[in-house]
Amino acid sequence: xxxxxxxxxxxxxxxxxxxxxxxxxxxxxxxxxxxxxxxxxxxxxxxxxxxxxxxxxxxxxxxxxxxxxxxxxxxxxxxxxxxxxxxxxxxxxxxxxxxxxxxxxxxxxxxxxxxxxxxxxxxxxxxxxxxxxxxxxxxxxxxxxxxxxxxxxxx
Amino acid sequence: xxxxxxxxxxxxxxxxxxxxxxxxxxxxxxxxxxxxxxxxxxxxxxxxxxxxxxxxxxxxxxxxxx
Numbered sequence: 059x060x061x062x063x064x065x066x067x068x069x070x071x072x073x074x075x076x077x078x079x080x081x082x083x084x085x086x087x088x089x090x091x092x093x094x095x096x097x098x099x100x101x102x103x104x105x106x107x108x109x110x111x112x113x114x115x116x117x118x119x120x121x122x123x124x125x126x127x128x129x130x131x132x133x134x135x136x137x138x139x140x141x142x143x144x145x146x147x148x149x150x151x152x153x154x155x156x157x158x159x160x161x162x163x164x165x166x167x168x169x170x171x172x173x174x175x176x177x178x179x180x181x182x183x184x185x186x187x188x189x190x191x192x193x194x195x196x197x198x199x200x201x202x203x204x205x206x207x208x209x210x211x212x213x
Numbered sequence: 214x215x216x217x218x219x220x221x222x223x224x225x226x227x228x229x230x231x232x233x234x235x236x237x238x239x240x241x242x243x244x245x246x247x248x249x250x251x252x253x254x255x256x257x258x259x260x261x262x263x264x265x266x267x268x269x270x271x272x273x274x275x276x277x278x279x
Binding site for chain 1 (some may be wrong): 237244248253
């Protein structure tokens with residue numbers, strides 16, 4: 059059989075924990091006014107940074123940065139990839155097919171939304187759409203795939 | 214495509230779960246094949262035929278739509 063590029067099943071639980079934490083912090087930042095400095099600031103090595111006022115670009119500059127937003131993104135990306143791409147307990151050809159169709163579906167939906175947003179959403183709200191769009195392809199896939207799995211369980 | 218999976222399973226007196234374990238797939242897969250929701254690969258088909266000890270055509274049959 060062809061290589062499936064999937065990860066071992068044992069990481070899936072860890073994935074759920076990271077993903078749920080990431081989404082929880084993400085919601086807290088977005089809707090409950092918690093900002094990126096909430097847990098303090100730590101130094102980051104910015105390969106590229108830009109001064110807002112002068113528009114000067116800086117390369118390889120160490121700067122302090124509130125890390126909650128980075129943490130949210132890292133948790134959602136790691137958690138999402140683990141949840142989405144860890145094998146199920148018995149990963150067979152039928153489940154692989156559901157996985158593939160869910161992935162195709164989520165890419166369509168994700169870019170469908172982005173396509174509409176490009177045409178109909180502007181300025182800061184468009185920036186918000188782009189931020190969410192970083193994660194939605196993974197999230198749509200995870201939701202779709204698990205609904206399909208659930209349905210197959212109850213067939 | 215239609216299939217006689219249920220009948221074959223009854224002859225061998227195994228449940229979906231048991232058959233799944235013997236063949237090395239998930240129970241959902243066996244169920245989906247029986248319900249005609251999934252067409253198995255050649256390898257899986259041959260494994261089923263080997264377990265049921267019948268020719269593949271006795272388990273799966275083409276229909277008009279195929």
